[in-house]
Amino acid sequence: MSERSPLPDGPLAAAGLNRQHVFDLAALPAEITATLGATAGFRQLILLGHGGKRLWECVQAAGGAGGDPIDDYCARVVADWFAAELPGRRYRIVYPGSVPVPLQQLGTLAGWHQPTPFMVGIDPHWGTWYAYRAVVLADTGFCPSEAVDRAHEEVPLGGSNPCANCLEKPCISVCPAGAMASSGFVLERCVDYRKTGQSQCKHTCLARITCPVGSEHRYGDEQMRHAYSHSLRMIERHR
Numbered sequence: 001m002s003e004r005s006p007l008p009d010g011p012l013a014a015a016g017l018n019r020q021h022v023f024d025l026a027a028l029p030a031e032i033t034a035t036l037g038a039t040a041g042f043r044q045l046i047l048l049g050h051g052g053k054r055l056w057e058c059v060q061a062a063g064g065a066g067g068d069p070i071d072d073y074c075a076r077v078v079a080d081w082f083a084a085e086l087p088g089r090r091y092r093i094v095y096p097g098s099v100p101v102p103l104q105q106l107g108t109l110a111g112w113h114q115p116t117p118f119m120v121g122i123d124p125h126w127g128t129w130y131a132y133r134a135v136v137l138a139d140t141g142f143c144p145s146e147a148v149d150r151a152h153e154e155v156p157l158g159g160s161n162p163c164a165n166c167l168e169k170p171c172i173s174v175c176p177a178g179a180m181a182s183s184g185f186v187l188e189r190c191v192d193y194r195k196t197g198q199s200q201c202k203h204t205c206l207a208r209i210t211c212p213v214g215s216e217h218r219y220g221d222e223q224m225r226h227a228y229s230h231s232l233r234m235i236e237r238h239r
Ligand code: SF4
Pocket: 116, 117, 122, 162, 163, 164, 166, 169, 170, 171, 172, 210, 211, 212, 213
């Protein structure tokens, strides 16, 4: 690999980590680097994500086992990728992990994240059907990625946030908890509703599945059940 070459994304994408963004650590805002722990010996931060159904299919094909099958699978993919593509390069996975990495801030810098009324990120291509899967400190010298806004021409009028051009905003009216009925998103309403016996959102988010943007990338039933069962367990554990 020559210095400042692009990140070799083919193996990652084939394994389901089909969104990648390379940051030079020196160019990141100090409040972000402060969350990463010791960064000595590392030059870059690699943000990995998935869009659509591909990652879930890969996790299932790999057996889908482990405490958290997606996190465990992604850690293996990252380890295999470094071993095959970057032997000898140091790296450390900081997310998933014990430190609170500001994923949406990184996603905003990468051009992946625009806020929706229900606070999940959205972009014009994937809609809300993407997620952050790994953040990796690395002793690499790849060419830093361009933010999506600047890298693609097909950003619609009104900028890269599809919500700016969505006049009906059906996600707001369909929410059975009325979590967006007043100004802003009231998390308590969503959480309290999800815990009720008659909740229609135990294993889904009606607002999210109603959004038409990127609907061809919408997760399948199993993937939705996995994601929302996990978040419901977190809610029930901590509230
Ligand atoms: S339905 Fe409209 S306002 Fe709601 S998330 Fe989708 S694009 Fe945004």
